[in-house]
Amino acid sequence: MANNVNKSDKTPRESKLIDRYGRRIDYIRISVTDRCDLRCQYCMSEKMQFVPREQLLSLEELHQIAAAFVELGVTKIRITGGEPLVRRNILTLFENLGQLDGLHDLTLTTNGSQLDKYAPLLKQAGVTRINISLDTLKPQLFHELTRTGQIEKTLDGIAAAMAEGFDRIKINTVVLKGRNHMEVIDLLEFAIERGIDISFIENMPMGITGEHNHHDSYYSSDQIISDISARYTLQATSLKTAGPARYYSLPAHPHTRVGFISPHSHNFCDDCNRVRLTAEGLLLLCLGQEHSVDLKRIIRDHPYDTELLHETIIRALDIKPRGHEFNIRTHEVLLRHMNMTGG
Numbered sequence: 001m002a003n004n005v006n007k008s009d010k011t012p013r014e015s016k017l018i019d020r021y022g023r024r025i026d027y028i029r030i031s032v033t034d035r036c037d038l039r040c041q042y043c044m045s046e047k048m049q050f051v052p053r054e055q056l057l058s059l060e061e062l063h064q065i066a067a068a069f070v071e072l073g074v075t076k077i078r079i080t081g082g083e084p085l086v087r088r089n090i091l092t093l094f095e096n097l098g099q100l101d102g103l104h105d106l107t108l109t110t111n112g113s114q115l116d117k118y119a120p121l122l123k124q125a126g127v128t129r130i131n132i133s134l135d136t137l138k139p140q141l142f143h144e145l146t147r148t149g150q151i152e153k154t155l156d157g158i159a160a161a162m163a164e165g166f167d168r169i170k171i172n173t174v175v176l177k178g179r180n181h182m183e184v185i186d187l188l189e190f191a192i193e194r195g196i197d198i199s200f201i202e203n204m205p206m207g208i209t210g211e212h213n214h215h216d217s218y219y220s221s222d223q224i225i226s227d228i229s230a231r232y233t234l235q236a237t238s239l240k241t242a243g244p245a246r247y248y249s250l251p252a253h254p255h256t257r258v259g260f261i262s263p264h265s266h267n268f269c270d271d272c273n274r275v276r277l278t279a280e281g282l283l284l285l286c287l288g289q290e291h292s293v294d295l296k297r298i299i300r301d302h303p304y305d306t307e308l309l310h311e312t313i314i315r316a317l318d319i320k321p322r323g324h325e326f327n328i329r330t331h332e333v334l335l336r337h338m339n340m341t342g343g
Contacts, residue, residue, distance in 0.1 A: 015073030016310075019317040027076040027274040028069050032062060032090060034279050036083040038111050039147035040135075042174055042203055042217065046147055057281045057296055059093045065277060065295055066097055068309045076105040082279070085114035091121050098126020105129065109172070113149070115157030123164040130161050131170045131199075136180045137190060145179065162194060170197035170259070177219040184227050192253045199245050199259035200224045221246075221262040234258065244272075275320070283313070285320035293319075 017025035034051050036044070057065070066077055077097060084090060097106055105128050112132040115122075122130070134154055136142050142151040161169050171191050175181050184200065191198040203217045225248075228234060234248040237257075241247075245259030276284040281296025293316040295309070302308050 016314055017069075017072050017074065017317060019320040021320075021322060023272055023320075024073075025273055025275055025317065025320075026074050027078070028066070028074050028277060029078045029080055029274060030062060030066060030277045031080050031082065031279045032057075032059075032084045032093065033082040033087040035086055036081055036111070037086055037113055038083065038149045040111075040133075041145055041147065042176065051280055056279045059087075059089060061281070061296070061299055062093055062277075063096045064299055065281075065309070067100055068306065068313060070100045070102045072310060072313060073102075075103060076107065077103060078107045078109060080109045083111050083113070084108065085110055085118050091118070091125060094122060094125040094127060107131070109133070110157070111146075111149070112154035112157030112161075116153070116160045119157070119160040119164045123166060128166065129168045129170070130166055131172050132158055132161065133172045133174075134158070134187070134190075135173050135176070136183055137186055138183070141180065145176075158194070158196075162196070168197060170199060172199050172201060174201045174203055175219045175224055176203055176217040179217065181219045181224075181227075184224055185231055188228060188232070188256075188258065191258075192250070192256045195255035197257040197259065199261055201261040202263055204263055221260040224260065228258070272320075275316075283316055285316060291319045291321055 015024050015026055019025065033056065039046050039048065069077075079094070079097075081087075094106070094108075097103065106126050107129040108122065108127055109131045110133070112134070115130075115132070132154065135145055137151070139151045142149055142154075158169070158171075171187065173180070173184075173187050175184065188198060200221065202219070202221055225234060232253075233251055235251060237247050237249050239247040239257065244263075245261050248258045248260075250256055250258065272286075277295065278284060281294060281299075282292045283295050285291040285293075293312060295312065298305075298309055298312050
């Protein structure tokens, strides 16, 4: 199927999605499954109880809701999981989303394990950018952090994505004190050598995940910047993508951008422009709060009522909170796991 993303209507639609704080919502992250072929310690429990498949939105329902958001002014969709590429027939959804007029950016977050198979098909379907999770370059530590994973699959996936020439490829690294924080430079140089981007992410306290301690694992973005600055020159930029990252450039390596996602040390809520849809059909208005609206009920009780779906989405923004309440110092943990939320 031809790649239509960014080749459709270039004129942004007047957004009808503005919350009570005046923030314009033009970005939705859609989780297509809570399942994953890895069991990352900071993301889920080792023996995770997954949602029964019949409770998940169908691919057709996911497309229906995504189309409604684009009709209301959303220009960017990110597909997440769990691991989105383990969902059966998922390519059909990418192909259909790639045809939406008004959608300018169709992106994917993945652990990379399936990219060796899917990268060419995703590019053809219209995916513009890919974020790939990689928290270590050490095979044994990779296996420990993911509980089941083999680093070779992720590295092969990164290579396959690079071969397809996506607009941007970015590594996402969750930095954990005492586990991988000493690899920040190695991971940065991995990205530099390949001319791709990298974002370093502060651990978010979501879900009871067994042996992982969210509080003890916290390593701030400020410390990461200090570590990198001892070796490389970082220059702050005004670059803004749809997400929360603050970006820096490396003057000596212009093809690599370095991002920092800092929910604790540098709260990014004031200019939040996004909402999330869970695989069960809950519209989450904030990553770190439980404010939500059940869109699955709306589309199943009123399957052909597009006007009602639009009205429900618009009204939902009235309960979008000003920001999250993550506080790494209090040891409080949001009970919802990250794989349930969409990474």
